[in-house]
Amino acid sequence: MELLVGILVKVLLFAVIAGLFTLVITMSVRGRRQEARIRNEWEQIAQIAPERGWTYHPCTRGQIDQYGGMGPILYKGENQAAWHYTTGEFRGRPFTYFEYRYKRSTVDGDVNDFGEHRRLVIKAVFIITAPGSGSYMEILRRSKLGAVLDGRPGKRVGVPEFDKEFKVLVKDEDFFQNALSGGVVPFMLADHRAKKSPLRFRDNELITWYTGALSPQTVDEKLNYLCDVLDRIPAQAWTAA
Incomplete structure (x- = not known):
């Protein structure tokens, strides 16, 4: 009996080690494939800009300093x-x-000089110029983690489905009322892109972002989404701001 137990223990131990070994190999292969895919998409990003008459820089400094801390x-x-x-014009908007x-x-992740593990985080950011200047406003997806990290309750628009799904942070009541008095609220409730595209109004700009690398598909998706939102904001929202 003891011999059988010993054999079973050895078999189980071998199975665990083999499983861990297989998992490490699988994760390594997936990582290499993902890295290759991202690099390929970066190459495409560099190619589509001149094809569309846009200006592209692999890396630049100082151009985004005004957005720091937000x-x-x-x-x-x-x-x-x-x-x-990358800069240019999309659907008639800079x-x-x-x-x-x-x-x-x-x-x-990588270990720095202090022995700390540090992992690279990439945020893809998209900015469209609005028809006029507006006040600060953010429209964020509600989540349990967001509620813990940011306790601000936000303004409610009076549409239960929207207020349950989204949190609106504002500084100016008039801009909030005017900007969301048109078709923005029903559009965001119906469009799947709204669930993964936070919005920030900043002066004469509308901004969205996501965690991850840029790709040609997300470029078109996010720029179209920002334009679709701006198309649904009443003109008086900008004249009143």
Whole structure:
């Protein structure tokens, strides 16, 4: 009996080691495939800009300093780097998009000089010029984690489905009322892009972002989404701001 138990223990131990070994190989293969896919998409990003008459810079510094400390661009500072920095015109509106990168502490990842594990985080940011200047306003998806990190309740628009799904942070009541008095609310409730595209109004700009690398598909998706939102904001929202 003891011999049988010993054999079973050895078999189970071998199975665990083999499983872990297989998992490591699988994760490594997936990582290499993902890295290859991202690099291929970066190459496409560099190609589509001149094809569409846009201006592209692999990396530039100082162009995004004014956005520091807000949303995806966590840190304030001078000469901040922006990768794949692209400008041009989309559906008749000036735009900018780029990648913002920083490292955060994790249980794994690269180790810095202080022995801390740091993992690279990429944020893809898209900015469209609005018809006029407006006040600060953010429309964010409600989540349990967001409620913990940001306790601000936000303004309610009076549409239960929207107020349950989204949180609106504002500084100016008039701009809030005017901007959301048109078709923005029903549009966001019906459009799947709204669930993964936070919005920020900043002066004469409308901004969205996501965590991850740029790709040709997301460029068209996000720029179209920003234009679709602006198309549904009443003209008086800008004249009143």
